[in-house]
Amino acid sequence: MKDTIKQKGLRRQLISSLKAKGILNETILDVMTKIPRHFFMDPSLVNFAYEDKAYPISANQTISQPYTVAFQTELLEVSTFHKVLEIGTGSGYQTAVLLGLTPNVYTIERQQSLFKQTQRLFLQLGLRPKKQIFGDGYNGLPNVAPFDRIIVTAGAPEIPKPLMNQLAIGGKLIIPLGANTQIMTRFTRTSTLVFDKEEFGQFKFVPLLENKI
Numbered sequence: 001m002k003d004t005i006k007q008k009g010l011r012r013q014l015i016s017s018l019k020a021k022g023i024l025n026e027t028i029l030d031v032m033t034k035i036p037r038h039f040f041m042d043p044s045l046v047n048f049a050y051e052d053k054a055y056p057i058s059a060n061q062t063i064s065q066p067y068t069v070a071f072q073t074e075l076l077e078v079s080t081f082h083k084v085l086e087i088g089t090g091s092g093y094q095t096a097v098l099l100g101l102t103p104n105v106y107t108i109e110r111q112q113s114l115f116k117q118t119q120r121l122f123l124q125l126g127l128r129p130k131k132q133i134f135g136d137g138y139n140g141l142p143n144v145a146p147f148d149r150i151i152v153t154a155g156a157p158e159i160p161k162p163l164m165n166q167l168a169i170g171g172k173l174i175i176p177l178g179a180n181t182q183i184m185t186r187f188t189r190t191s192t193l194v195f196d197k198e199e200f201g202q203f204k205f206v207p208l209l210e211n212k213i
């Protein structure tokens, strides 16, 4: 897989456009500058990799818009020592961004074709999530919990209770909540029973599917 001078240039332009749209975290912008998004695109759409748009990938899913990836990642406030769970591996692009921030990334995907595809891709790119799981992310990963950070990259009609339970005290969950369109929502667990809730505007995601494998 190649990363040409032209692609690097387009990528730099994309990243400065994200800055102009309000993404200020330099670490995240640096990480995204280094990740060739075209590696994660459907082969027929690689020429669009540096547009700030979501695109179809296989299994009727999408690779998220770069702005959305940056925005969610910024809200997640990841440090290198955090244990992070991602629900919805999809193209693997968001996973790659998370791996640029901490080595402790766990990611779950419920479409087997995408799971296999990203397994191959991560190997090729030398990306090593701690665990990559084929399964229903609604249930989280009880054996690995608690997590410092949980990011859901599909639209959830309701809050998956297991994910709330698997948050460490002080931990954060970023989740787009809603059926047709979603409100980006951040929960911070301040004590065993108390979760602070903040909302960050409207987005549109493919649905989080539940228990349908």
Ligand code: SAH
Binding pocket: 061, 062, 063, 064, 069, 087, 088, 089, 090, 091, 092, 093, 094, 095, 108, 109, 110, 111, 114, 135, 136, 137, 138, 153, 154, 206, 207, 208, 209, 210, 211
């Ligand atoms: N982070 C991805 C976003 C992909 S779209 C990217 O940047 O490419 C959301 C993904 O969530 C899809 O791949 C979809 O199959 C997956 N998904 C939906 N419901 C899920 C569930 N219950 N468990 C795990 N993954 C799920």
